[in-house]
Every structure is written in C-alpha cells, then in structure tokens.
Amino acid sequence: xxxxxxxxxxxxxxxxxxxxxxxxxxxxxxxxxxxxxxxxxxxxxxxxxxxxxxxxxxxxxxxxxxxxxxxxxxxxxxxxxxxxxxxxxxxxxxxxxxxxxxxxxxxxxxxxxxxxxxxxxxxxxxxxxxxxxxxxxxxxxxxxxxxxxxxxxxxxxxxxx
Numbered sequence: 731x732x733x734x735x736x737x738x739x740x741x742x743x744x745x746x747x748x749x750x751x752x753x754x755x756x757x758x759x760x761x762x763x764x765x766x767x768x769x770x771x772x773x774x775x776x777x778x779x780x781x782x783x784x785x786x787x788x789x790x791x792x793x794x795x796x797x798x799x800x801x802x803x804x805x806x807x808x809x810x811x812x813x814x815x816x817x818x819x820x821x822x823x824x825x826x827x828x829x830x831x832x833x834x835x836x837x838x839x840x841x842x843x844x845x846x847x848x849x850x851x852x853x854x855x856x857x858x859x860x861x862x863x864x865x866x867x868x869x870x871x872x873x874x875x876x877x878x879x880x881x882x883x884x885x886x887x888x889x890x891x
Contacts, residue, residue, distance in 0.1 A: 788834055788837060805826065828869055832865055835862070836865065839858065843859055
C-alpha cells in the first residue's frame with residue numbers, strides 16, 4: 731500500500747470535499763449574479779414592490795396559497811357572523827397570517843432548493859422540502875383545531891343542538 735499517497739477512504743473524502751466546495755462556489759456565484767442584476771432594493775418602495783411581486787407569484791402559481799386564502803375568507807366571514815370576541819379575533823387573524831406566511835416561506839424554500847439542485851434529485855433536498863411542507867401542515871392542523879374550539883360550540887348553538 732506504500733504506492734498510494736493517501737488511503738482510499740481519505741481519497742474519497744477529498745473528492746467529496748472538492749465536489750462540495752465546487753457546488754458552494756457555484757451557488758455563491760449565482761447569488762452574487764442575482765444581487766448584481768438589480769435584485770437589491772434601492773428604497774422602501776422598491777422593497778414593497780418586490781414583496782407585491784412575491785404575493786402576485788403566490789396568487790398565480792401556488793394552488794395551496796389560494797386554498798388558504800379561500801379558507802381565510804370563510805373563517806373571517808364566520809367570525810363576523812358569530813360576533814367572536816376581540817381576543818378570538820386576534821387569535822384568528824394571527825393564525826391566518828401565520829398560515830399564509832408559512833406557505834410563502836415553504837414556496838421560497840422549495841424554489842431555493844430547486845435553484846441549488848437544478849432539478850436533480852438529492853435526498854437532502856427531499857428532506858428540506860418535506861420538512862418545510864410539514865411545517866405548513868403543523869400550522870394548518872393547529873389552526874383547524876383552534877377554529878374548532880372557537881366555532882364548533884357556536885355552530886351547535888345555532889343549530890339548536
């Protein structure tokens with residue numbers, strides 16, 4: 731084995747390290763290119779414009795975001811119909827905002843993973859996407875549970891049960 735400069739397992743570690751370094755440099759160059767081509771906000775109004783473009787993208791391209799908006803409208807209508815308390819309004823509004831923000835972050839994270847992997851399958855990319863979607867699910871289930879606590883008694887009372 732004296733003819734090998736480094737042991738085989740060390741050679742493979744070095745190859746992986748070089749590969750990871752190349753990928754990191756490639757990603758850094760992409761980010762720098764984005765920043766150099768006008769993706770920096772010049773003022774508050776530019777930042778607001780970018781945020782509105784993000785909303786528009788979510789509305790156009792994300793089915794789950796649209797579903798969340800429809801559910802939010804129904805919940806707000808039920809909140810007004812049942813004259814919920816001020817504290818209940820605060821909870822409902824915070825949960826709606828949380829669900830929409832989590833869905834937006836999930837979309838951003840998935841897009842970032844897709845940019846990095848260039849559409850190629852990678853087990854770590856799958857974990858990132860699955861965990862991000864799981865965070866949306868956790869908040870959605872929590873919101874439905876809180877909605878049940880707030881609205882089920884009122885619905886049953888309205889039905890005379």
